[in-house]
Amino acid sequence: MSKLSTVIAFFTGAAIGGATVWYITKERYAQLAEEEISSVKEAYAQRESKREKAEKAMSQYQGAEDEDTPATDGPVTPAVTAKVTEKGSISEYAQRIQNGEPLEYSKTVVPTKTGAQEKPAQSENSGDVPYVISPDEFDELDGYTAISLTYFADGVLSDENGVIIDDVEEIVGDDLNHFGEYDEDAVYVRNDAKRCDYEILKDERKYAEFRKTLPTNI
Incomplete structure (x- = not known):
């Protein structure tokens, strides 16, 4: 080709x-x-x-x-x-x-209001009765005074200066029975009526023993 x-x-x-x-x-x-x-x-x-x-x-x-x-x-x-x-x-x-x-x-239903509206539920703590709070809540509110108290083995409650608290129920109610809820040796109580937070520390001594450690002029 x-x-x-x-x-x-x-x-x-x-x-x-x-x-x-x-x-x-x-x-x-x-x-x-x-x-x-x-x-x-x-x-x-x-x-x-x-x-x-x-x-x-x-x-x-x-x-x-x-x-x-x-x-x-x-x-x-x-x-x-x-x-x-x-x-x-x-x-x-x-x-x-x-x-x-x-x-x-x-x-798309629009609910209609019938009758009186329900009242909001009141707080469990109305302010008349002191109640236990957590350690984190202690001294957290503005306008509330933080006070430290001592609870002795013989049932005496006193302030830091050894002054005995006579009106225990008015100050802390029955909350002295709540040791151990947050701390074995301390309980924290809020009193809304007095606007105070109380730190109550347990002392294994009797009040008389503690009293001996204080100056005689107190």
């Missing part, structure tokens, strides 16, 4: 191959375009279906609302207003339909 024939055969094969590739590429892109168009048409159809469903539901809802609302020549009474409000706004109703949410009136 001559060189000319070889060259002609080469270019002829290249042309045929290129035409084949072009044809296959054309068919592939045509298929992709058709799939894209179908996808767009399907999405549009779904959106139109939702819109028609919402409009239909709104129409039914409006009709039911008109039936429930009694005719009146004067202003709408509060009772009627509350009844209509229970179903929520039409826009909210339609929005829930478009979002595929269940149509439950309970989601």
